Amino acid sequence: MGRVPCCDKVGVKKGPWTPEEDIILVSYVQQHGPGNWGVLPTKTGLRRCSKSCRLRWTNYLRPGIKRGNFTDQEEKMIIQLQALLGNKWAAIASYLPERTDNDIKNYWNTHLKKTMKKLDQLDQCHGSNDLFSLENGLTHLSSSNSSTSRGQWERTLQADINMAKKALHNALSHENPTSPHNYIKQENPQVSSTTTTYASSTENIARLLQGWMGSSTSSTNNSESSKTSSNNIATTDSSSCDGTPNAESKGEMGLMEAFESLFGLESFESSSSDELSQTATPEAETEVLKIEIKREENEHDVEVPLSVILENWLLDENTLNIQPKNDLTTLISFDETPHLF
DNA sequence: AAGCCCTGCAACCGCTCAGAA
């Protein structure tokens, strides 16, 4: 006896959302913030189930969603993250804050899956491809023999991690000079150089209001809603200069943290010198210190491109030689979805 | 021009998990 689906209620509308429904939903979220989806339909009179409202918000109306084609950078990140995390679309999406898990999932299913298949076939014929050997190298991670002893499993894991690092390094070293750090930056030359592709917080809402409510956009109502929006929703207005980190910097910081978490820097910090020094070689210890120094430099607004940090880490043979225990910690940190906001 | 097929994407469904009662 399964649970009665929330959308089975009589009078609950299904299917595509109308602009009017979107506006109702957006204005509710502007006033009350996202959450409390359960009461939303009754309070707004929307004939939609709470789940549908949440989905519509998170996948479409939420500010900061980038739509349109995926860049090469994004594509590579998705491929690499999918190889590392599997079909954890929400986790993958947290590393691409401009994209929703649904978008990434769709993109994977419609584009990348096929590409990977083709490349897999090519790979079998012509040897390994740098980028895709990463995925291939890790695929047996999830399917490893359950009867394998813990020690064996850890050794396999260590081998997999090393293989992944090398493959990732190869992939990164072959790509164009645009670093993941730069990728965050807006490509629109018309706007100031610090503007991000991360859409303005009110962009989606304004689009709704302007597009569908016509000439009333200049009304006080709109400015009021924008104000409300900036209170309730993380603003990405690059012109903000009040000293508080705007969404752009938040986004960058978030991405940096995400990368650090993904590639184990965070775990280096958390396990840090004490624990690490007990098991790691002196060389590895030195490298950990180097990484920590780099982190401190970053914290003091010395802009070290993320790609440099990544490459340093990837190229770092000593890091590769750190005992399995530590890399296991590193891997475990992969599962911890970073909170970007 | 009409019909068919393919593709991309928005939305739904079923499930799990966490927190409150």
Added chain:
DNA sequence: GTTCTGAGCGGTTGCAGGGCT
């Protein structure tokens, strides 16, 4: 400890639009 409910996630479906015959 159990039940209920809301939130979130991943897989799947259905529809619209474009391309091809």
